[in-house]
Amino acid sequence: MHRFVTHTHKGIAALAKIIVVTSGKGGVGKTTTSASISTGLARRGHKTVVIDFDVGLRNLDLIMNCERRVVYDFVNVIQGEASLNQALIRDKRVDTLYILPASQTREKEALTKEGVEAVINELSETFDYIVCDSPAGIEHGAQMALYYADEAIVVTNPEVSSVRDSDRILGILQSKSRRAEMGQDPVKEHLLLTRYNPERVEKGEMLSVGDVEEILAIPLLGVIPESQVVLNASNQGTPVILEGDSDAGQAYEDAVARLLGEEREHRFMTAQKKGFFSRMFKG
Amino acid sequence: MSFLDYFRSKKTNTANIAKERLQIIVAHERGHRDQPDYLPQLQQELLAVIRKYVQIDDDMVQVEVDRNDRCSVLELNVTLPEH
Ligand SMILES: Nc1ncnc2c1ncn2[C@@H]1O[C@H](COP(=O)(O)OP(=O)(O)OP(=O)(O)O)[C@@H](O)[C@H]1O
Numbered sequence: 001m002h003r004f005v006t007h008t009h010k011g012i013a014a015l016a017k018i019i020v021v022t023s024g025k026g027g028v029g030k031t032t033t034s035a036s037i038s039t040g041l042a043r044r045g046h047k048t049v050v051i052d053f054d055v056g057l058r059n060l061d062l063i064m065n066c067e068r069r070v071v072y073d074f075v076n077v078i079q080g081e082a083s084l085n086q087a088l089i090r091d092k093r094v095d096t097l098y099i100l101p102a103s104q105t106r107e108k109e110a111l112t113k114e115g116v117e118a119v120i121n122e123l124s125e126t127f128d129y130i131v132c133d134s135p136a137g138i139e140h141g142a143q144m145a146l147y148y149a150d151e152a153i154v155v156t157n158p159e160v161s162s163v164r165d166s167d168r169i170l171g172i173l174q175s176k177s178r179r180a181e182m183g184q185d186p187v188k189e190h191l192l193l194t195r196y197n198p199e200r201v202e203k204g205e206m207l208s209v210g211d212v213e214e215i216l217a218i219p220l221l222g223v224i225p226e227s228q229v230v231l232n233a234s235n236q237g238t239p240v241i242l243e244g245d246s247d248a249g250q251a252y253e254d255a256v257a258r259l260l261g262e263e264r265e266h267r268f269m270t271a272q273k274k275g276f277f278s279r280m281f282k283g
Numbered sequence: 284m285s286f287l288d289y290f291r292s293k294k295t296n297t298a299n300i301a302k303e304r305l306q307i308i309v310a311h312e313r314g315h316r317d318q319p320d321y322l323p324q325l326q327q328e329l330l331a332v333i334r335k336y337v338q339i340d341d342d343m344v345q346v347e348v349d350r351n352d353r354c355s356v357l358e359l360n361v362t363l364p365e366h
């Protein structure tokens with residue numbers, strides 16, 4: 001496993017892998033994914049922090065069930081109004097997991113390159129993984145979220161506009177990330193296909209995993225099925241990966257394992273075989 | 284093939300249409316992805332110069348940069364109006 005070495009202002013060579021969860025298009029499942037991937041990494045004993053880059057539209061706190069514990073935020077830290085320790089929220093379920101919430105009141109421009117770098121460098125000293133939950137779009141906020149990334153999880157829905165926007169964001173990763181600008185090894189790209197409905201794929205109504213892989217041409221990290229469990233989990237502030245009995249939860253668990261280099265066969269990609277009666281009545 | 288599948292297969296496969304459309308647009312957009320930032324400005328200025336001599340529409344000037352290992356080629360295509 002290759003790791004990125006950051007030399008901080010204190011001269012310490014710290015090891016943290018920076019992963020951005022991005023998509024271009026809005027509402028495809030970035031925050032859902034950030035919550036589950038960071039929880040999954042932390043549950044495996046890796047000290048993990050998940051940062052909400054969606055300044056002005058904070059939501060990760062709700063999905064992680066810590067909205068009432070937010071005192072200081074990312075922008076407060078950047079502007080020197082609070083220390084990182086004051087702003088970080090420790091997860092109540094997994095003790096190696098921390099959340100850095102976004103500011104609800106500031107503008108996206110409050111995230112300066114220097115400010116973000118300083119925070120990431122400081123986090124790199126003590127964390128193994130830094131997961132960055134990107135806002136939608138390809139503007140400043142999204143560019144800040146991906147700038148320092150070593151790896152990118154490109155969240156895509158099997159739908160035309162989402163696939164096209166994912167390709168746009170891949171172009172930005174390849175030209176505007178720090179790794180691209182510095183001429184280093186490129187950001188490692190992963191495709192995460194979410195809200196997948198195998199029944200509709202079999203009916204020819206939805207792009208298949210193979211179709212999307214062929215168009216985007218990046219390695220597949222996982223397929224998360226469309227699942228009612230996701231809404232139920234977010235209602236309660238539980239990252240869906242903790243719903244271990246659910247298909248979506250297991251699919252996220254597989255994705256975390258693959259991210260860490262394990263080989264896992266892809267699941268939940270074919271329609272459930274229906275019995276005679278349900279076939280008769282559903283058509 | 285069951286009775287129901289027979290009717291189903293008569294419906295258009297919209298996923299195939301989506302795939303074909305995506306392949307075309309994504310290939311097109313990738314082609315423009317690596318173009319330098321100054322290109323639109325350059326195109327406008329070239330247009331202004333050419334217009335001193337011939338009246339042409341905005342889309343009559345195509346400017347592209349083709350990069351390969353050894354060199355970059357600035358490709359300029361100007362379509363002149365018929366007279
Ligand atoms: N696998 C899934 N099955 C069903 N619903 C899902 C799934 N993944 C995400 N959703 C739902 O999609 C909606 C958007 O999800 P989420 O907030 O994670 O997207 P986002 O990409 O972070 O959005 P934004 O661009 O606004 O930040 C939510 O209502 C979520 O519950």
Ligand SMILES: [Mg+2]
Binds near residue numbers: 030032054059134135
């Ligand atoms: Mg979000």
